[in-house]
Amino acid sequence: MTTSNHFKDNAASADTSELTRLDNQLCFAFYSVSNALTRMYGPVLAPLELTYPQYLVMLVLWERAPRGMGELSSQLGMDFGTLSPLVKRLEKSGRVTRTRDPEDERRVIVGLTKAGEALREQAAGIPLEMSCQIGLPQDEIVAVRDAVKRFLGAISQEQR
Amino acid sequence: MTTSNHFKDNAASADTSELTRLDNQLCFAFYSVSNALTRMYGPVLAPLELTYPQYLVMLVLWERAPRGMGELSSQLGMDFGTLSPLVKRLEKSGRVTRTRDPEDERRVIVGLTKAGEALREQAAGIPLEMSCQIGLPQDEIVAVRDAVKRFLGAISQEQR
DNA sequence: ATATATTATATTGTAAGCGATTAAATCGCG
DNA sequence: CGCGATTTAATCGCTTACAATATAATATAT
CATH class of the missing domain: 1.20.5 (Single alpha-helices involved in coiled-coils or other helix-helix interfaces)
Structure with a gap:
């Protein structure tokens, strides 16, 4: 009885056009903030040669490494299609290592290199x-x- | 004297590591929400053959059309490099018209087609x-x- | 043990997103 | 008027972002 009551609350209490405006505003605000944040971080991260999503991955790794790709993916809400090439770029630029788990060769373990560790202080x-x-x-x-x-x-x- | 006092407030009142956690959490939360919203809109917008950013452009145009590219850009906080190809895709799929302003040939006026107008009801x-x-x-x-x-x-x- | 299903990751195609550059039209000043 | 500065938009290169598909390794069932 409580499961979809918010429907009734939303639909019945105020007129629909009000709800429409409200919802659009909310979603749009999130969209705008997210893009604005990415733009703000850009110049600050440029000296470290990191993009904002790459910085997020590094933050997670600085907290605890090594980690599996799946763990990174669920932690960050990132798709494998996004994460895979991103981590490869971090590997190519020498911040991160990618190794197969010997226990389970499907899994890829992402670890920090010395440079990746060192970057942490630069980013502090x-x-x-x-x-x-x-x-x-x-x-x-x-x-x-x-x-x-x-x-x-x-x-x-x-x-x- | 008030201009950069928030610096002092932030830096001095709590220890920096607390601030770090807080800021990272906030930025990460915005990033996650924005992406999650885009994913949620995807299937809902698919029947209209619109992406979420395209839907945002249509929302603005449904409110008032025609509009110049610059107006759309500032209203949505979208770069021309993003908006230009996006609007061209909307044009190619027949929802939108692009015409040069005869008064000022630099400006591009974006208007709605019949199909673009009609989509509004479908999206209601x-x-x-x-x-x-x-x-x-x-x-x-x-x-x-x-x-x-x-x-x-x-x-x-x-x-x- | 072999076939089948499941899991973990990668790849592909399309669409953002943005900085940097380019091109064309208009403006403004001498 | 002429010419450099500004404005408006498009393009390019690179990096996300994500659905759909593919691939390889492990787990499960028969």
Whole structure:
């Protein structure tokens, strides 16, 4: 009885055109922010010769390495079709190693090279630099993060 | 004196590692949500033979057409390098017309065809369908939208 | 043990997305 | 008027992004 009540809530309580505007605004806002963030990170990451998605992969690896491709994929919500060539580029530029798991030759283990480890220190100042560019007080950032995370939780249930 | 105080606020009040985690979480969350939304829209838009960015362009045009490329670009925060081929694809599939402004031959005016107008009715149910898939009550959606819009406002000031 | 199914990753094709460059039209100043 | 500066859009090169398909290794069933 609760399963699809939000339908009724959404559909019945306000007129549909209002809902339409609201939803479009929300999705569009996410689209805009995501692209804007990528553009903001670009110049900051350029000295490290990383793109923004590559930086995200490195962040995950700096937290714990080595990891399997599948782990990276689910952690980042990245498709293999995206992740595969991305990791290969990181390998070609010497930040990452790709080795088959001897236990299970299907699996690919992604590890950090010395250069990949070293990059971590070079990247250490980036979050502060970005947060200064964004220029919002910390409590506001926390509020946004929590709202976005709640939303992410809601929609990633549907994806399964 | 107020210009870069957020720097001090951010840097001094909490330890840097906390800020780092927070910022990374936030950027990662936006990245994930945006991609997840695109994936959710995909199957819903497929019957209309539209991609999500194409749908965004059509939404803007349905609101008011014709419009210049520059107007579309700034409204959507899309680069010309993205918008140019996208609009050409919409033209090729017969939803949109591209004509030079006779007053100023540099400008390209994008208008709707009959098919483009007609698509509007076909697309009318999409926001409701999506909001049901998302499955959050309306007040929560409003809260997320406002948080994301505040954030967008903060970061789009920095651009340029 | 062999055939079949499943799993993990890679590849391909199409469409964004963006920085850098280019080209054409218009503007503005001498 | 003429000519350099600006504006508007297109193009190119490279990197995501993702669905669909392919491939190889392991697991399961018979």
